[in-house]
Amino acid sequence: MRIAIQANNNASSQAARQKLIKGLKQANFEVDVPHPEVVITIGGDGTLLSAFHRYAAVLDEVRFIGVHTGHLGFYTDWRDYETDELIAALKRDSGESTSYPLLDVLVDYEDGTTAHFLALNEATLKGTSGTMRTDVYVKENFFESFRGDGLCVATPTGSTAYSKSNGGAVIHPRLAALQMTEIASINNRVFRTLAAPMILAPDEWVSLRPEPFQEYVMSIDQFTAKPAMINAIRFKVASEKIRFASYRHMHFWDRVEDAFIGEKKPDAL
Structure with a gap:
């Protein structure tokens, strides 16, 4: 071996x-x-x-x-x-072996390039200069306009990490789902969000389409990067899995x- x-x-x-x-x-x-x-x-x-x-x-x-x-x-x-x-x-x-589901992240930048990532715990998008503004789609259907510090999308094992600190549920890893939690969302007479964690089925995905001319910090697990201007980010359950002996x-x-x-x-x- x-x-x-x-x-x-x-x-x-x-x-x-x-x-x-x-x-x-x-x-x-x-x-x-x-x-x-x-x-x-x-x-x-x-x-x-x-x-x-x-x-x-x-x-x-x-x-x-x-x-x-x-x-x-x-x-x-x-x-x-x-x-x-x-x-x-x-x-x-x-x-x-024992297998755990992973998060598939596809980023579409405004310059026409793309980037693909896998996350074991979670991926986050946060604004760096004030409120982050992004439209949220489930599959291809518009769901809400988010205003707040950011959004976190987590795997079941990642549900015990940053997602939990944002009020997310703890999900057993045999459920091949993903969970999106809000980070300090703004809810008033002008802006409304679900204001609760969302747990999506394995055949569903969530997409973020940020408003232009914003600065972001994107993280994949513990790795953080200040990305180029983003057109959209798609999150779904990955086809790959991590295996533990x-x-x-x-x-x-x-x-x-x-x-x-x-x-x-x-x-x-």
Whole structure:
């Protein structure tokens, strides 16, 4: 098996990386190859997001494994002190995986060029100089004229991130849906929006058509760019999926409880 390892710069992550490389080589795995079958990330969810974008063009060829060196993340199933157990699981590997849906983003610029992105968590569009003004379409049908700070479109796993902080629902990743949440929308006698999260079916898409002569900041997961003038952005559920090697995969709602509630379990009846 060909394995690539990506770690953040924290001392604990680098130490775990060296230990894992040594153990994998002793177990006769090919390590840090340019075309891996498995990508192991060491750090947290941010490290895994970075690795996802690095290998986004070959998602059908790789599976991911997350090792965390801090708090439990939504994409990390192993701890840094469990390298021996992880290597043993890799030895027993039979190709099992768990898939999560992704967000497909197509940007149409006013100069006639286009750009295509995949997001694991979410994509956002925000104004940088005052209120952002954009028309919102569901499929090809006009839905509303939005006025506010911005809009966030998230995947089910991304529903636990920035989307949740904007009042979005938490969506189980087996639902191949996307969710749009408003960021500080303006609602008064002149401007009206839905003022609630929208959850779209897998065969639907949402498009934003901003009013001209505005400045924006667009983000795809944790990567931010100040784009050229935008004619339209289309968001839909991607045909691609990310796959995780499912030797050990915590139940989604257990992750949610651990991340946001963490209370003592009630005594058994």
